[in-house]
Each structure stands twice: as C-alpha cells, then as structure tokens.
Amino acid sequence: MHTHDVVVVGAGLAGMRAAIAAHEAGVDVALVTKIHPVRSHSGAAQGGINAALGNETEDSTDNHTFDTVKGSDYLGDQDAIEILCGDAPGEIIQLEHWGAVFSRHETTGKIAQRPFGGAGFPRTCYAADLTGLVILHTLYTVCVKYEIPCYEEYFVTELITDDDGACCGVVAYDMVHGTIETIGAKAVVLATGGAGRVYAPSTNAHASTGDGMSLALRAGVPLKDMEFMQFHPTTLSPSGVLVTEGARGEGGILLNNQGERFMSKYAPNKLELASRDVVSRSEATEILEGRGVNGCVMLDLRHLGKEKIMERLPQIRELAMAFAGVDPIEAPIPIRPGAHYHMGGVHVDSWGAAPHMSGLFAAGECACVSVHGANRLGGNSLLEAVVFGARTGDAAARFVHDGNGNAGAAKPEHALEYEKKLRGLLERTQGTPQHEIRDPLADMMQEKVGVFRNGDDLNAARKVVDDLKEKVPTMVISDKGRTFNQSLIHAIETGFLVDLADCMVEGAIARTESRGAHSRTDFPERDDEKWMKHSLSYLEDGKVRLDYSEVTMTKFEPQVRTY
Amino acid sequence: MPQTTFDIFRYQPDFADESYRQSYALDHEPELTILDAVLRLQNEQDGTLAVRYSCRSAICGSCACRVNGKTVLACMTQVEDVKKEFGSDTVQVDPIGNFAPIKDLVVDMDPFWEKFKSVKPFLVPDGPAPEKERIVSKEAMQKIYNESKCILCAACYSECNSFAADEEFVGPAAFVWGYRFAGDERDGQRKARAKLYSGQHGVWDCTRCMYCNERCPKGVDPRDAIEKLGGIAFNEGISWADSGARHAKAFLISVRTGGKLNETLLVPFTAPIQSQMDMPFALRMLRKGKAPSPIPHRVKKRSEVNKLMKNVKETI
Numbered sequence: 043m044h045t046h047d048v049v050v051v052g053a054g055l056a057g058m059r060a061a062i063a064a065h066e067a068g069v070d071v072a073l074v075t076k077i078h079p080v081r082s083h084s085g086a087a088q089g090g091i092n093a094a095l096g097n098e099t100e101d102s103t104d105n106h107t108f109d110t111v112k113g114s115d116y117l118g119d120q121d122a123i124e125i126l127c128g129d130a131p132g133e134i135i136q137l138e139h140w141g142a143v144f145s146r147h148e149t150t151g152k153i154a155q156r157p158f159g160g161a162g163f164p165r166t167c168y169a170a171d172l173t174g175l176v177i178l179h180t181l182y183t184v185c186v187k188y189e190i191p192c193y194e195e196y197f198v199t200e201l202i203t204d205d206d207g208a209c210c211g212v213v214a215y216d217m218v219h220g221t222i223e224t225i226g227a228k229a230v231v232l233a234t235g236g237a238g239r240v241y242a243p244s245t246n247a248h249a250s251t252g253d254g255m256s257l258a259l260r261a262g263v264p265l266k267d268m269e270f271m272q273f274h275p276t277t278l279s280p281s282g283v284l285v286t287e288g289a290r291g292e293g294g295i296l297l298n299n300q301g302e303r304f305m306s307k308y309a310p311n312k313l314e315l316a317s318r319d320v321v322s323r324s325e326a327t328e329i330l331e332g333r334g335v336n337g338c339v340m341l342d343l344r345h346l347g348k349e350k351i352m353e354r355l356p357q358i359r360e361l362a363m364a365f366a367g368v369d370p371i372e373a374p375i376p377i378r379p380g381a382h383y384h385m386g387g388v389h390v391d392s393w394g395a396a397p398h399m400s401g402l403f404a405a406g407e408c409a410c411v412s413v414h415g416a417n418r419l420g421g422n423s424l425l426e427a428v429v430f431g432a433r434t435g436d437a438a439a440r441f442v443h444d445g446n447g448n449a450g451a452a453k454p455e456h457a458l459e460y461e462k463k464l465r466g467l468l469e470r471t472q473g474t475p476q477h478e479i480r481d482p483l484a485d486m487m488q489e490k491v492g493v494f495r496n497g498d499d500l501n502a503a504r505k506v507v508d509d510l511k512e513k514v515p516t517m518v519i520s521d522k523g524r525t526f527n528q529s530l531i532h533a534i535e536t537g538f539l540v541d542l543a544d545c546m547v548e549g550a551i552a553r554t555e556s557r558g559a560h561s562r563t564d565f566p567e568r569d570d571e572k573w574m575k576h577s578l579s580y581l582e583d584g585k586v587r588l589d590y591s592e593v594t595m596t597k598f599e600p601q602v603r604t605y
Numbered sequence: 606m607p608q609t610t611f612d613i614f615r616y617q618p619d620f621a622d623e624s625y626r627q628s629y630a631l632d633h634e635p636e637l638t639i640l641d642a643v644l645r646l647q648n649e650q651d652g653t654l655a656v657r658y659s660c661r662s663a664i665c666g667s668c669a670c671r672v673n674g675k676t677v678l679a680c681m682t683q684v685e686d687v688k689k690e691f692g693s694d695t696v697q698v699d700p701i702g703n704f705a706p707i708k709d710l711v712v713d714m715d716p717f718w719e720k721f722k723s724v725k726p727f728l729v730p731d732g733p734a735p736e737k738e739r740i741v742s743k744e745a746m747q748k749i750y751n752e753s754k755c756i757l758c759a760a761c762y763s764e765c766n767s768f769a770a771d772e773e774f775v776g777p778a779a780f781v782w783g784y785r786f787a788g789d790e791r792d793g794q795r796k797a798r799a800k801l802y803s804g805q806h807g808v809w810d811c812t813r814c815m816y817c818n819e820r821c822p823k824g825v826d827p828r829d830a831i832e833k834l835g836g837i838a839f840n841e842g843i844s845w846a847d848s849g850a851r852h853a854k855a856f857l858i859s860v861r862t863g864g865k866l867n868e869t870l871l872v873p874f875t876a877p878i879q880s881q882m883d884m885p886f887a888l889r890m891l892r893k894g895k896a897p898s899p900i901p902h903r904v905k906k907r908s909e910v911n912k913l914m915k916n917v918k919e920t921i
Contacts, residue, residue, distance in 0.1 A: 077657075077659055077665075077667065078667075078714070078718075080665075080666065080756075080757050081657075081659050081660075081665040081666065081667050082665075083659065083660060083665070085660070085664055085665055085756075086660050086662060086664045086665065134738075135736075135737060135738050138738040138739060139728075139730075139734040139738075139739070140727075140728060141727065141728030141786070141789065141791065141792075143746060143749060143750065143753045143785075143789075144738075144746075145743070145746065146741055146742065146743040146746045147743070148743055150740070151740040151741050151742050151743070152737075152738060152740065153738050154743075169753065170750070172664075172753070172754060175664060175753075175754075175756070176753055179753070183726050183727040183728070184727060186721075186722055186726060186727060187727040218707055218713075220619070247659040247660040247661070247665065248658060248659055248660075248661060249659045280636075281661070281662075283661070283662045284662065357664075360663070361662060361663065364663065364681045365662070365681075475648070475652075477648040477649075519652065520651070520652030520653065521652045521653040523617065523618075523619030523620060523653065523708075524619055525618055525619050525707065525708050526655045526707060526708040526711050528647070528652075528655055528656075529647075529652035529653070
C-alpha cells in the first residue's frame with residue numbers, strides 16, 4: 043500500500059498541471075494513470091489554446107469572457123468564466139517559460155495567435171497543429187524535472203471514503219504486475235478526461251471512457267450538465283479522427299454537394315467560424331436534406347496553397363492522407379460532425395472542489411465547473427485544463443496544509459475487498475462479452491442522442507440503456523490472467539460508459555429546450571425562464587435522479603445568439 | 606471482402622514461460638488498420654491478446670509494433686497496403702524490437718523512459734524569466750520544430766543497430782529531445798548538454814545506419830538530431846576530450862587535407878593510448894599487407910571535395 047498527501051488520477055494536461063501546482067505548493071503529490079502521461083488524449087488537441095494576449099490585434103480578457111459566455115449559450119457560470127479568461131494569459135506565459143514551442147509571430151517574435159470559432163479576435167495560441175502535444179510534453183518535462191512520482195499503467199477502480207464520507211484514497215489495478223493496490227491520500231484529484239467513447243464514432247481516444255466521472259458518481263457525487271456533448275464539425279469518416287478548427291481558422295471553407303458555401307445561410311457573419319454547435323447543426327441539416335456527399339460535407343483547403351498547409355496544418359494533411367485517402371492540397375476533405383467534447387462532468391466549484399465530498403477534487407474535461415456551459419468554444423479546453431488544473435492542484439495542497447484529509451483511513455483491506463469482487467468476475471465463464479454492451483451503446487447514442495434530439499428518440503435511448511444496464515452484471519471476461527488484463531479493464535470501462543450514458547439520456551429527456559449542443563427538434567427554442575439552470579445527476583439505487591442548481595451571472599444578460 | 610491471416614507474437618507470462626506464435630484468420634472490409642484488426646481479434650476471437658493503444662490517430666505513440674519486420678504505428682498502417690507490399694495474405698505482427706516483452710505486443714518501456722530522462726529533457730534557462738513570453742524569432746523556433754513532433758513511440762529504438770549492440774546507448778528519441786533543448790535558444794545549458802550527450806554510449810556511438818530516419822512514423826529524423834548534437838559538441842569545443850568526437854574530427858581533418866579518408870590516421874586520433882599499445886599488431890598487419898598504407902593518398906580533384914564540404918557546412 044502507498045500513501046501520498048495528494049493523488050491525482052489521470053496525467054493529461056489537467057492532471058499534470060494539478061500535480062505541478064501541488065508540488066510547488068510543497069505537498070507530496072503522485073500521479074496515477076492508466077496510460078503513460080504522454081499517451082494522454084490532451085496530446086491529440088490540435089488547433090490551439092485561447093488567451094487574450096493581444097499579440098495580433100488588441101484584445102481583452104473581457105472580450106474573451108463575453109465570447110465564452112455567449113458560446114456557452116448562457117449556461118456557463120460567469121464568475122468561473124472570468125477566472126478562466128483572466129488567468130489565461132498568465133498560464134500561457136508560464137507554459138512558454140517552461141519551454142512550450144509555440145509558433146511565433148512573423149515580425150515581433152511573440153506568441154502567434156490565429157482566429158478560431160466563436161471568437162471576435164485572433165486569440166488562439168498554437169504550435170502548428172500540434173498544440174496539445176506540445177503542451178502535454180511541456181508539462182511532462184516539468185514533472186520529470188520535479189521528479190513527481192507517477193504510477194504508470196495503474197487503472198483506478200474505486201474511490202475510498204472514510205466513515206464521514208470523505209475521500210481518502212483510491213483502489214487501483216497495477217496492470218504490469220497484476221496486483222490490486224490501495225493508494226491512500228488526504229486529497230484525490232480526478233483528471234481522467236472526457237467520456238467521448240460513449241459515442242461511436244468519436245474523435246476521442248479509446249482511453250476516453252469517463253472513468254473519473256463514473257468513479258465519483260458511484261461514490262455518491264453528482265455529475266453536472268451531462269446532456270451536453272459537443273459534436274465537432276470536422277471529423278473524418280468513418281474513423282471519427284479529428285480535423286482541427288484551425289483548418290477553418292486558417293481560411294478553410296465548407297461546401298455542400300452543390301459546391302455551395304452553405305454556412306452563409308446559417309451564420310452570415312461568422313460563416314465557418316460560428317460556434318461549433320451552430321456549424322455542426324448546419325452540416326447535419328445539409329446532410330439530412332440531401333445536400334451531402336456520402337453522409338459528409340466537404341472541407342476545402344485548396345485555396346490556402348501548399349505552403350500554408352504545410353506550415354500551419356501539416357498534421358491535418360498527414361491524417362487526411364492516412365485516414366481518408368485525400369491530400370487536402372489537391373482535393374477537399376469529406377467531413378461530418380462527430381462526438382468530441384463533453385461539457386458535463388464531476389460537479390465542482392471554481393477551485394475544483396466537489397461540494398458533496400470532502401477531499402475530492404476534479405479538473406479538466408472530467409470536471410464541470412462550469413465554464414463551457416452548453417457549448418465549448420474551440421481553444422478553451424486546453425485552457426480550462428491548465429487554468430483549473432493549476433487552481434485545483436493549489437486548492438488540494440491548501441486542503442492538506444490546513445490539516446484536512448484522512449489518508450490513514452485507506453487500508454490494504456480496501457484492495458482485498460475489491461480483489462474479492464474481481465474474483466467473481468474473473469471466475470464467470472458464461473455471460474455477455476463487454477463489446478456486446480459497449481458497441482451497441484455507442485451506436486445507439488450516435489443515432490438517438492446526436493446533433494439533433496427528440497422525445498421519441500430519447501425515450502427509445504432510455505430503453506436501450508436500461509436493457510444494457512441489466513447486462514453489465516453478467517459481463518464475462520475471457521482473459522483469466524493477472525498481467526495486463528485488458529479484457530478486465532474493458533469490462534470495467536464498459537460499466538462506466540453505461541452509467542454515463544444513463545446520465546446523458548436522463549438529462550436530455552428532462553431538458554425540454556434547445557441550448558448549445560443540446561438541440562431538441564420538439565423544443566427548438568432556448569427557454570431561459572425554465573431551463574437556465576445546471577442539471578445534477580445522482581446515482582441512487584442504480585437509478586439516475588436529477589436535481590438542478592443555479593447558473594451564476596455577473597455582467598452578461600442572456601441575449602439571442604447569432605453568429 | 607478480403608481475408609487476412611494474422612500471425613502474431615504471443616507471450617503469456619501467466620500461463621507459459623516461452624513465447625510462441627499464433628495465427629488468426631479475419632474477414633474484413635478493405636479499409637482496416639493493423640490496430641483495428643488486432644482490436645477486432647481481441648473482441649471477437651481472443652480476449653487474452655494484449656496491445657498498447659489509445660488515440661488511433663497517430664499522435665499518442667502507444668501502438669508502435671513490427672509488421673512483417675518493419676516498425677510502424679499500427680493505427681496508421683492499412684492491412685491491405687502491407688499485403689500488397691509483401692505480396693502475401695499473411696501479416697506478421699510483432700512487438701517493437703530491442704525491449705523485453707511484458708505480454709504479447711506489450712513491451713517493458715522502462716529502459717526507454719530512463720533514457721529519455723537521462724538527457725535532462727526540460728528547459729533550463731539562463732537568468733530569471735521575463736514578465737511576458739520570451740521573444741523568439743519564427744526561424745529560431747522553427748529550428749526545433751521537427752524535434753517537437755516526436756511522439757516518443759520508440760519506433761526508432763526498435764530499429765536502432767547501436768541500441769541492439771549496446772543497451773546503454775542513449776539512443777535516437779532521447780537525443781531528439783536532447784537537441785530539442787540544446788537547440789532551443791531559450792535554454793542556457795548548451796555546453797553542459799553537449800558534454801552530457803558525448804562520452805561512452807553518447808551521440809558518437811550512433812552507427813549512422815539511418816533506420817531511425819527511415820522508420821520514424823512522424824518524420825522527426827532522429828539521426829539528423831544526433832548529427833546536430835555532434836555539431837553543437839564541436840562548436841562548444843569539447844571535442845578533444847571525447848574519443849567519439851576525436852574520431853569524427855579525424856574524419857574531417859583527413860578529408861580536408863587529403864580529400865579522402867585516411868583510415869590509418871583514425872586509430873591514433875580516436876584512441877591515442879590504446880593505439881600505441883596496438884602498434885606491434887599494426888606493424889604485423891602492415892607486413893602481411895592487411896593494413897592500408899600509412900602514407901596518405903591524395904585524390905585528384907580536391908577542389909571538388911572542398912566545395913562539397915563547404916556546401917555541407919552551409920546547410921547545417
């Protein structure tokens with residue numbers, strides 16, 4: 043058994059940034075992650091990270107705040123968004139000081155910035171189209187420098203709570219050595235990323251199974267705004283591989299099968315750079331009304347020219363060639379909307395603390411502060427990960443410094459108890475294989491809980507989720523060994539995914555309005571009177587119970603949203 | 606619908622001490638990557654099959670493996686392309702080379718991460734940080750851009766001949782990261798890094814087989830980074846202290862003066878003491894006609910050679 047002051051579960055941008063902050067605050071912090079830190083999905087973020095540096099044109103954090111509030115369709119908490127945008131320049135400068143290889147302005151040598159969707163100014167800092175990779179690597183090098191201990195390929199299976207219900211550690215499966223371990227902690231930070239794999243296709247990595255959210259949910263902590271899944275407007279078919287918004291930021295245009303630049307109908311001012319929910323809905327409408335090409339529309343970059351594509355979007359070219367067989371210098375890329383980013387997550391305050399459980403914190407996509415509300419702006423996810431990663435790491439350290447936390451309540455027996463549960467699972471020889479639950483779930487979510495939703499589809503979705511939920515306890519694992527048992531991990535992840543889908547569907551059924559990424563054809567208008575509130579999903583006796591909480595408004599009154 | 610036989614390396618430490626091979630047949634759509642094939646086998650035929658993977662879009666670096674002996678990222682390699690290239694419906698899948706297996710395609714990467722950490726892979730700037738970002742020209746940042754693309758997949762170590770011969774060789778990806786910092790004008794440790802990366806198992810131990818450049822799935826060109834680190838070592842003036850560097854220097858002097866390589870000169874330059882002890886052996890070889898003449902042979906058109914050398918220098 044191991045013990046640390048702070049244990050951070052997940053080692054992407056938010057997790058590593060939290061660990062670095064906690065380390066700098068002088069506590070003993072360790073990372074626990076099911077994949078090596080540099081494998082984290084933050085590395086797949088391409089286009090950039092927003093901060094009102096004003097390196098291209100004048101800009102201000104107020105502008106950034108307004109754009110984010112508007113982008114959120116007024117569901118984001120404005121006090122938290124002010125923090126996000128206010129801390130942004132400082133965090134970017136800090137990353138630069140740590141060595142991040144940001145692309146530079148031609149003449150000034152400052153960090154270059156490009157236009158992005160839903161933003162009034164070129165505000166997105168970038169490293170070609172590898173921004174996430176470069177920042178992920180930068181944070182990893184800082185973790186190496188600080189010698190922050192990292193439990194690599196440890197899959198966390200449960201949160202441990204003490205008699206007062208405070209979080210005091212985790213149980214984890216050490217994949218390489220095949221053992222179950224207890225890791226005690228005074229504070230636990232969940233930073234396990236998104237749950238995009240609830241859907242297929244998805245831009246998300248196979249590892250993005252929302253583990254942290256489900257761990258919290260099962261421990262009695264509510265999840266917030268789970269009905270809001272963002273569909274990215276440009277993903278490759280059939281794989282779902284992401285094509286950055288930077289492609290449109292650099293001037294890429296969207297065409298239908300008539301060769302028409304259809305965004306002029308839906309967002310006459312911002313065109314392709316309207317917010318993501320707007321662009322995805324426009325594409326879906328074109329495709330539904332028969333103006334698509336094999337279920338896609340076309341992203342045309344040809345007019346940018348070879349040189350600009352090679353300099354600013356080299357990875358996009360590589361991916362389009364490898365996964366769609368198209369060289370964007372020569373031909374338009376067929377793309378379609380695909381599940382990409384989950385606005386919902388573990389309900390936390392603006393210090394990343396879960397109000398329902400002492401000692402538990404969350405940051406990044408796994409958390410819901412909420413800064414993205416009903417729709418996230420491109421370039422704000424990496425930003426949230428570092429800004430709230432840092433704040434959460436600080437807060438967890440402060441929690442420990444103030445004498446809180448009960449790491450001693452985590453005992454080796456917790457691992458042994460879990461071991462007993464596992465034995466049942468491992469010994470079972472008849473039942474449902476995990477992919478017979480996971481695959482139909484993900485296909486169904488895409489079909490019934492997609493870009494457009496309606497009551498009938500959502501009720502059908504509820505039925506499928508209920509059926510699959512019943513199969514979860516009957517799952518059978520074909521690998522009976524201890525070492526690197528992926529069959530076991532997939533089964534546990536599948537259980538997590540079903541929980542999360544349940545919350546998403548219940549939240550979507552209840553919310554009888556259209557806001558941001560949640561678009562109901564049977565309730566096409568935003569209803570501020572009834573629905574300007576966050577949903578909270580609790581898991582009680584295996585069923586989702588919904589509750590609601592207020593949205594914080596400071597400066598910006600809700601307006602009709604046009605782009 | 607194409608049918609493919611996958612011949613996969615198996616190592617199941619919980620059930621057998623020895624590794625073995627296993628064949629699986631799969632009917633599939635023409636569009637299928639090696640990774641998706643293995644994942645389908647895992648789901649549909651054999652849940653014990655293990656493979657590291659995550660992003661499936663060639664950026665996380667998890668899924669490097671050898672396909673028909675060639676190191677690739679499984680997620681960006683199409684099964685049908687491999688079959689066409691090798692003219693066979695059977696595709697062999699093996700873990701990356703030069704690392705011990707943990708299970709099937711999963712290998713022990715600890716030595717790789719240790720090597721990465723050994724090059725001090727973090728920025729150590731001179732002096733305190735300014736209030737805003739450091740000003741760096743676009744061109745200066747561009748110099749380390751190629752190295753910043755490295756995804757640490759270890760494909761280069763799988764192919765590295767020096768690493769195969771010497772497990773302590775620091776190796777290609779780690780040196781990519783070495784150059785990523787030594788070549789970063791914000792870093793203040795250029796000289797210390799040049800020294801750290803020289804010596805035994807260092808940059809001079811690369812055999813220049815170029816496999817790392819050839820097989821890097823991201824076009825990072827690790828050998829070029831090693832070469833650039835050699836250049837930095839020269840410029841930082843530490844070359845005489847290091848036998849590898851002396852060896853390289855002897856190359857240079859020999860070509861500059863004689864227009865071609867004088868191999869006899871290399872030995873005393875590279876290992877002055879050892880070469881004296883080996884003198885009787887060298888004389889015996891010479892007597893038997895097994896050693897090249899110690900009197901340098903000059904090429905006719907040295908001006909051509911000098912022009913080439915100048916070109917090379919300008920491009921570095």
